[in-house]
Amino acid sequence: MPSLSLSLPSPPKLAPSSSSSSKPHNSEPLTRSFSVPQLHKAISALQFSPHQNSRLHLVNSSLLLKACIRSRNFHLGKLIHHKLIDSGLHLDSVLLNSLISLYSKCGDWETALSIFQSMGDGRRDLVSWSAMISCFANNNMEFDALVTFLDMLENGLYPNEYCFTAVIRSCSNANYASIGRGIFGFVLKTGYFDSDVCVGCALIDMFVKGSSDMDSARLVFEKMRERNVVTWTLMITRFAQLGCPGDAIDYFFNMLLSGYKPDRFTLTSVLSACAELKWLKLGQQLHSWVIRSGLASDVCVGCSLVDMYAKCAADGSIENSRKVFDSMPDHNVMSWTALITGYVQGDGQDQEAIKLFCDMLQGHIAPNHFTFSSVLKACANLPDLCFGEQLHAQAFKLGLSSVNCVGNSLINMYARSGRMECARKSFDILFEKNLVSYNTIVDAYAKTSDSEEAFEFFHEIEHTGIGANSFTFASLLSGAASIGAIGKGEQIHARVLKSGFGSDQCINNALVSMYSRCGNIEAALQVFSDMGDRNVISWTSIITGFAKHGFVTKALKMFYEMLETGVKPNEVTYIAVLSACSHAGLIDEGWRHFNSMYEIHGVVPRMEHYACMVDLLGRSGSLSEAIEFINSMPFKADALVWRTFLGSCQVHGNTELGEHAAKMILEQQPNDPAAYILLSNLYASEGHWEEVAAIRKNMKQRNLIKEAGCSWIEVENQVHKFHVGDTSHPQAQKIYDELNELAVRIKKVGYVPNTDFVLHDVEDEQKEQYLFQHSEKIAVAFALISTPTSKPIRVFKNLRVCGDCHAAIKYISLVTGREIVVRDANRFHHFKEGICSCNDYW
DNA sequence: TTAGGGTTAG
Numbered sequence: 049m050p051s052l053s054l055s056l057p058s059p060p061k062l063a064p065s066s067s068s069s070s071k072p073h074n075s076e077p078l079t080r081s082f083s084v085p086q087l088h089k090a091i092s093a094l095q096f097s098p099h100q101n102s103r104l105h106l107v108n109s110s111l112l113l114k115a116c117i118r119s120r121n122f123h124l125g126k127l128i129h130h131k132l133i134d135s136g137l138h139l140d141s142v143l144l145n146s147l148i149s150l151y152s153k154c155g156d157w158e159t160a161l162s163i164f165q166s167m168g169d170g171r172r173d174l175v176s177w178s179a180m181i182s183c184f185a186n187n188n189m190e191f192d193a194l195v196t197f198l199d200m201l202e203n204g205l206y207p208n209e210y211c212f213t214a215v216i217r218s219c220s221n222a223n224y225a226s227i228g229r230g231i232f233g234f235v236l237k238t239g240y241f242d243s244d245v246c247v248g249c250a251l252i253d254m255f256v257k258g259s260s261d262m263d264s265a266r267l268v269f270e271k272m273r274e275r276n277v278v279t280w281t282l283m284i285t286r287f288a289q290l291g292c293p294g295d296a297i298d299y300f301f302n303m304l305l306s307g308y309k310p311d312r313f314t315l316t317s318v319l320s321a322c323a324e325l326k327w328l329k330l331g332q333q334l335h336s337w338v339i340r341s342g343l344a345s346d347v348c349v350g351c352s353l354v355d356m357y358a359k360c361a362a363d364g365s366i367e368n369s370r371k372v373f374d375s376m377p378d379h380n381v382m383s384w385t386a387l388i389t390g391y392v393q394g395d396g397q398d399q400e401a402i403k404l405f406c407d408m409l410q411g412h413i414a415p416n417h418f419t420f421s422s423v424l425k426a427c428a429n430l431p432d433l434c435f436g437e438q439l440h441a442q443a444f445k446l447g448l449s450s451v452n453c454v455g456n457s458l459i460n461m462y463a464r465s466g467r468m469e470c471a472r473k474s475f476d477i478l479f480e481k482n483l484v485s486y487n488t489i490v491d492a493y494a495k496t497s498d499s500e501e502a503f504e505f506f507h508e509i510e511h512t513g514i515g516a517n518s519f520t521f522a523s524l525l526s527g528a529a530s531i532g533a534i535g536k537g538e539q540i541h542a543r544v545l546k547s548g549f550g551s552d553q554c555i556n557n558a559l560v561s562m563y564s565r566c567g568n569i570e571a572a573l574q575v576f577s578d579m580g581d582r583n584v585i586s587w588t589s590i591i592t593g594f595a596k597h598g599f600v601t602k603a604l605k606m607f608y609e610m611l612e613t614g615v616k617p618n619e620v621t622y623i624a625v626l627s628a629c630s631h632a633g634l635i636d637e638g639w640r641h642f643n644s645m646y647e648i649h650g651v652v653p654r655m656e657h658y659a660c661m662v663d664l665l666g667r668s669g670s671l672s673e674a675i676e677f678i679n680s681m682p683f684k685a686d687a688l689v690w691r692t693f694l695g696s697c698q699v700h701g702n703t704e705l706g707e708h709a710a711k712m713i714l715e716q717q718p719n720d721p722a723a724y725i726l727l728s729n730l731y732a733s734e735g736h737w738e739e740v741a742a743i744r745k746n747m748k749q750r751n752l753i754k755e756a757g758c759s760w761i762e763v764e765n766q767v768h769k770f771h772v773g774d775t776s777h778p779q780a781q782k783i784y785d786e787l788n789e790l791a792v793r794i795k796k797v798g799y800v801p802n803t804d805f806v807l808h809d810v811e812d813e814q815k816e817q818y819l820f821q822h823s824e825k826i827a828v829a830f831a832l833i834s835t836p837t838s839k840p841i842r843v844f845k846n847l848r849v850c851g852d853c854h855a856a857i858k859y860i861s862l863v864t865g866r867e868i869v870v871r872d873a874n875r876f877h878h879f880k881e882g883i884c885s886c887n888d889y890w
Numbered sequence: 891t892t893a894g895g896g897t898t899a900g
Contacts, residue, residue, distance in 0.1 A: 110891045145892040152893095178893040185894095213894035249895040281896045316897040351898040385899045418899045425900085453900040484900085 152183030182214035193218035293321035319352035358390025463492030494527025564593030595628035626660035666696025794859035
């Protein structure tokens with residue numbers, strides 16, 4: 049950025065005119081004296097003839113021009129300019145100054161500048177310089193505004209309040225904050241600082257926008273000799289925008305106490321502060337004020353009301369928003385977007401949001417980047433990306449896909465459906481990447497278990513100085529948790545403490561979950577116990593942790609403790625409680641919670657809760673009771689319920705019911721590989737090899753790929769992954785030597801290979817060999833030769849742990865004296881001294 | 891007669 053040096057002259061002896069502070073401030077356009085048709089008529093009559101008084105003609109033109117500027121009717125203003133050129137009259141400074149202002153306000157700074165330059169030093173007065181500085185400030189050309197200001201000083205002109213207002217406005221961004229402070233010193237010497245409302249407003253904005261210095265802004269406001277609705281509203285608006293809605297509302301009440309009457313600008317901002325705080329009561333009072341004061345027809349106020357009711361709706365219903373929207377006489381892109389956003393934020397109303405978007409297009413209202421951002425969010429929640437892709441194409445055509453908020457929604461939408469390539473492309477083409485963009489992509493990679501990539505972006509965030517926030521840390525922790533990288537998780541934990549986020553509730557909840565999902569339930573409990581402020585998510589995380597680790601008594605104890613502290617359980621809490629009962633086979637207790645969840649706590653059981661009950665009944669062997677339960681469900685059982693039931697059929701070897709369950713799954717999801725594999729495993733465990741072959745052939749024809757079983761372990765911050773019979777690891781030879789040795793040692797203490805778990809039709813001896821190639825056994829063997837004996841071994845598996853491996857690892861924990869923790873697709877197994885925490889019930 | 895200030899949506 050070029051540098052500017054500022055040497056300021058001493059002020060003249062004359063004090064600023066007192067008229068500036070007592071001048072009436074009118075926010076009404078001057079069209080009071082000219083209606084639009086009258087303006088048209090007056091302009092078409094504006095013909096100059098030689099026998100007319102040329103001075104009168106110029107004055108008339110000047111008045112009309114001013115009316116055009118005030119009513120923002122730039123087209124007519126330009127028409128006047130052309131008529132003046134046609135008249136051939138010599139234009140005076142007054143008219144030329146007005147023309148500069150006209151072109152400045154319609155964004156045509158080039159024409160404004162050419163008029164200013166054509167005036168020459170002779171005709172340029174303080175008004176011309178001020179208008180030109182203001183023009184640059186209006187058109188984001190702060191540097192040119194400041195250079196023009198310095199030029200003016202060099203030309204010997206001394207700034208007045210108009211000029212200061214314009215130049216201060218050009219310092220309202222971080223790049224020019226220090227120059228702004230220099231000019232502030234200059235203004236202080238002149239006395240305009242506290243005597244002119246507009247200079248005061250410009251200074252407030254300079255402090256707020258340039259350096260987020262709210263204290264200086266407050267000081268300027270307090271020192272102002274005269275305030276009006278605009279100055280009060282400015283304070284309310286800026287505090288609301290800077291994330292201090294409470295202060296904004298304080299200013300609003302002080303404004304009322306000082307006797308000022310809020311206008312549509314004030315109400316719009318204060319409603320927005322209410323929305324932020326979710327203060328529905330105040331919002332409703334303001335709504336009635338809006339109606340009484342006749343401001344209900346204002347589209348901006350209406351927009352804020354729509355937004356306020358949507359944000360304050362505790363139950364996700366946006367009925368009140370809709371009522372306000374429907375009662376508005378006029379709509380624009382913002383009011384439509386506010387309502388669409390309301391529907392997207394409400395639960396499960398995405399279809400309605402999309403319908404509204406289509407209605408908006410039918411009404412010929414063009415969507416903008418905010419609209420696309422919201423409606424793309426709705427698309428991300430739909431199972432089919434088709435409409436989302438169409439919207440992407442539309443946004444691309446309009447040049448909006450690389451705008452920050454649209455791009456962020458696109459990243460999220462593609463990531464949710466696992467299309468990381470498209471998500472990555474959407475990120476890469478962004479014009480400007482802010483923390484929300486980085487957080488979205490970090491979260492996307494963390495959720496798809498590509499935590500290496502997530503960490504790469506985290507380093508970029510740190511490198512670019514954007515500064516991570518609680519969302520970044522929570523996403524990284526969930527990324528570490530999903531692959532069980534406890535070392536990475538511990539590193540983030542240290543970073544969280546260093547960055548001062550140690551007491552952040554959201555991060556602490558993520559830490560509880562991370563430690564628990566990485567196999568260290570003790571550390572999870574430690575974080576939970578140290579938390580000062582716990583919500584339902586904190587409690588649910590620790591209950592889920594205990595349940596998954598098989599510490600069912602502790603999970604249920606935590607649940608009762610949570611109820612005692614007055615925290616209301618939600619749907620997820622009940623999934624944890626029911627699955628805890630299911631893991632331990634506590635049928636009566638499970639029924640009790642299932643029956644009371646709605647009656648006592650108003651939580652309506654949904655599909656997942658029914659699936660937990662099916663699991664509870666099925667696992668314990670009550671298959672017929674389970675199927676009876678499925679048939680009595682208030683809605684049609686989905687594939688998840690039947691898959692759960694099929695799992696139980698496999699455990700209990702019931703081929704007949706298993707076939708029925710598989711049929712039910714495939715009816716809903718004909719290409720679900722999991723159903724085919726479960727059924728194939730069921731046939732294999734019963735020795736029905738012909739059926740196994742038929743299923744494999746069918747899968748091949750349908751091009752269905754079986755998810756390959758794999759296990760992994762983190763050693764010294766590096767993840768080592770193993771597949772069945774894997775020999776690709778650099779230490780493969782050592783690993784297999786260790787496995788052979790282990791096989792001998794555990795057989796000596798009673799291990800008998802269970803070849804029923806070999807799902808191939810081969811000889812017994814080969815079956816035994818197959819068993820010792822299972823990925824979880826390889827991972828355990830690798831851990832034994834590469835980790836210190838004092839530490840527990842934590843192995844992760846993408847599928848359910850195999851029964852023979854479960855037995856073998858129990859014996860391994862006995863002969864080696866090591867504690868081994870295995871996380872499989874369902875739960876944790878803590879193996880210690882020959883016993884597993886699941887008591888062989890899983 | 892000419893130049894200056896405050897609204898809404900991710």
